[in-house]
Amino acid sequence: MTNLHEVIYVSRRAEGVTDQVVVDDIVLPAGIKNKLLEITGCLWFSRDRFLQILEGPREAVEDVYSKILADDRHYDISTVSSSPIAKRSFARWGMRSLKNSKEDRIEELIHEYAPNFGASHSPLDAPESISILEQVREYLVELATVEPATN
Numbered sequence: 453m454t455n456l457h458e459v460i461y462v463s464r465r466a467e468g469v470t471d472q473v474v475v476d477d478i479v480l481p482a483g484i485k486n487k488l489l490e491i492t493g494c495l496w497f498s499r500d501r502f503l504q505i506l507e508g509p510r511e512a513v514e515d516v517y518s519k520i521l522a523d524d525r526h527y528d529i530s531t532v533s534s535s536p537i538a539k540r541s542f543a544r545w546g547m548r549s550l551k552n553s554k555e556d557r558i559e560e561l562i563h564e565y566a567p568n569f570g571a572s573h574s575p576l577d578a579p580e581s582i583s584i585l586e587q588v589r590e591y592l593v594e595l596a597t598v599e600p601a602t603n
């Protein structure tokens with residue numbers, strides 16, 4: 453597909469947004485809507501964090517992302533990356549949910565690189581940060597492949 457784009461962001465989960473809300477009210481409808489828009493991706497979540505990867509036609513991804521930015525079920529949203537990609541990492545999933553496992557590596561990466569991840573409006577571009585991003589993406593793809601789907 454031409455014009456393939458990817459957005460990665462991290463955010464904080466709002467209070468009252470239970471796992472059931474995440475799975476039933478966010479991921480399920482998102483999966484259906486995304487498929488119609490040819491968007492795929494994953495939503496990783498821990499007790500207080502989200503990390504989402506959205507991939508698809510640029511315009512569609514940007515439209516959905518603008519809605520996500522205005523959603524009060526999360527806050528402190530930081531765009532980690534927004535760039536063209538050559539191929540999808542989550543082609544099989546409209547929106548794959550990934551609940552953090554204990555001592556999750558993503559949590560570690562977020563905390564370790566919080567200054568970078570926290571810089572809203574300035575997506576990562578340093579080579580070191582790009583390699584962290586590669587690690588995050590690879591790790592999530594691996595999780596998506598091995599973990600039983602919760603949605």
Ligand SMILES: Cc1cc2nc3c(=O)[nH]c(=O)nc-3n(C[C@H](O)[C@H](O)[C@H](O)COP(=O)(O)O)c2cc1C
Pocket residue numbers: 478481482483485486495502504506516519520521522523525526547
């Ligand atoms: C963490 C999080 C992730 C979301 N991911 C998606 C998504 O991948 N696709 C989507 O359509 N909506 C997603 N949403 C929901 C949107 O914010 C929005 O509520 C939804 O697109 C409904 O828009 P509509 O009112 O135009 O139908 C997400 C919301 C949150 C809080």
